[in-house]
Amino acid sequence: MLAADKVKTAIVQKEDVLASGEPSPGAVSLIQNELIDQVKLLIITHPYLDDMLQHIRNTNIPWEEYKDCGLISVNDLAMIRHVENKTVDELGPIMSEHGLYYAALYLELMQKVARVDVLQKILVLIHDMLEENEERILLFHKAGENVTGFPLEPFHKALTIGDEFIGIQASKILTLLISTTHHRDIDINDIFRWMTFQLQNPRQHVIDLNVQILNALFHIPEYRRAFWNTTHAIDSLVSNLKRAQERHLGPQEIYELSFTIWLLTFDQEIAKQLDRKCCIIPTLVELAKTTVKEKVVRVIIATFRNMIEKAPNENLPAMLVAKLLPLCEHLKTRKWTDPEITADIVFVDDALKETSQSLTTFEVFASEVERGMLQWSPSHLSETFWKENAQRLNENDQRLLKQLTRLLILSESAAVLAIACHDLGQYIKYSGPDGRRYIEGLGAKQRIMELMTHSDPLVKYHALSATQKYFSMV
The missing domain is CATH 4.10.860 (DNA Excision Repair, Uvrb; Chain A)
Structure with missing residues (x-):
């Protein structure tokens, strides 16, 4: 396992x-x-981080010069020299006897020093102190008990330095500190704002490490919602998953990103809003279809199960539109080493089948429109459907009509444009005299006429057809 x-x-x-x-x-x-x-x-790790730790570990810091200029004290120098370049085994007895003093020293130095090379070295010393002995993080909690803002503030401060290694290593230690206290009054927002920018970094190793850090933080329920409420945070995270193939991500990177989403879907409000905000269900379906790794399928199907259990009404129609049901039928024929996968696949499959039998044709159509996943399903091509449902596009302040117009204006997909033109033409035909006025007021008329010269023949045909219906209603 x-x-x-x-x-x-x-x-x-x-x-x-x-x-x-x-x-x-x-x-x-x-x-x-x-x-x-x-x-x-x-474990939060990466070959890049390992290389940087070793490089900085081998870098000589002129501690005596810093002592002479008052940056560190004589006692600080002696303590640093005593542990510098020691192996994990050699550090054991030192930390067993003096670990609390070293935790206090490192916190003090992190707080008062601003030099990049010194901060990098201190962070390596902290790493070596905690290597294979993560329980020593409790020494930092104890050392900071009587100092306002400690033990977190020095590492928060380090995030503002602007050095890549310092940012990653400081956030890694912050995560360990946050994850080992039962206090939930910690200001996590600054960390999540910082991480939101890191998730937009062009360097893949920065994204990978920050995703691992999120996976650790999201084990604390309160912090899932805090991340969700951070401006652009969820969009930055999901965009990395959506660009997995474009960025040639390997199975491990996809797994870690998917695992992060799985943790978020334990929150009911997030499970309700996630697909509507990020349209993530089609992305997860596509990744599950194309991966050969069992662990990726496992976490994606577990995510679907969470989304169904927490928010069935919001997610099941979208899953049907995204063709999750045929994927489940296929996955049921495969052999899995983990019985949990089979159980989750059966659960999702059963829920989708039950929903497909109970949903009306209009509800499926509405789910397509709301998620921008238009396809030539029977409802679009049925005259009876439009006779019965054209007026329903005006419900809820014309929500579906506005979304169709939005797709018409913003989509770059020829298939979506063709279907949107067709649907708006049918709306004009069956919605009565007000339909033409609504179409013009929303700006759809002008866009349909522009698409009459589109390079795709199907788009051109349906734009022309919708235009003819518009003028026939004059």
């Missing part, structure tokens, strides 16, 4: 403890130990 999968049970258990009210001291200790174990399982 993969490390990330082992965490599933721990997530549920931890949330049960936290939901019971203010934890007792014993429960706090239990939560901390469990969270440390979870962060161990979700």
Whole structure:
């Protein structure tokens, strides 16, 4: 079983403890130990980070010069020299005896130093202190107990330095600190705003590491919603998943991105709004269709199950439109090593079949329009459908009519443009005298006439047909 999968049970258990009210001291200790174990399982690492750690570890810092100019004290210098270039095994007895003093030293230096080379070195020293001994992070909590803003503030400050390594390593340690306290009054918003920009970085290793950090933070339920509410955060995350093929991402990167989405869908409000905001269901369906890795299919199907369990009305119609049902039928024929996959596939398949039998034709049509996934399904081509439902495009302040117009204006897909022209032509034909006025008021008439010269013959044909219907209503 993969490390990330082992965490599933721990997530549920931890949330049960936290939901019971203010934890007792014993429960706090239990939560901390469990969270440390979870962060161990979700190791935040990357070859780039390993190379940078080694490079900085081998870089000589002129500590004596910094002592002479008052940047560090004589005692600071002695403590640094005592641990610098030590192996993990050599650091063991030192940290067992003096770990609390080193945690206090590192926090103080992180807070008062602004030099990039010194901050990089201190972050490497902290990394080496915690390497294979993540429980030592509790020493930083203890060392910062009597100092306002500690132990988090020095690492928040480091995020503003502008150095790539400092940003990644500081956010990694911040994540470990945040994940090992039961306090939820932490200002997480600054971190998520910073990470939103990191998710837009052109360097793939920066994105990969920040996704791993999110996977650790999202084990805390409150922080899923905080990320969701951060401006452009979810869009930045989902855009990386949507560009997976374009950026030639490997299965591991796709898995980690999908795992992040899976964690978010444990929040009911996020599960309700995620597809409407980001149109993520078609992306996940396509990734599940094209991947050969079982773990990618596992996390995507688990995400669909979450979305169905948390918000069936919002997600099941979109899943039908995205052709998830035939994919489930195909996946049911494959052999899986993990029985959970089979159970999840059967659950999703059954829910989709039940929904397909209960949804009206208009509800399926509305789901297509709302998500911009127009296809030549029977409803578009049925005269009976338009006779019965054309007026319904005016419901809810003309929501569907406005969305069709929006697709007509913004879409670059020839198929979507052709269907939108066809549908608006049918709306004009069957909506009565007001339909023509509404079409003109929304700007659809001008756009339809522009599309009469489109390079695609089907778009041109349906634009011409809609124009003829428009003028026949004069």
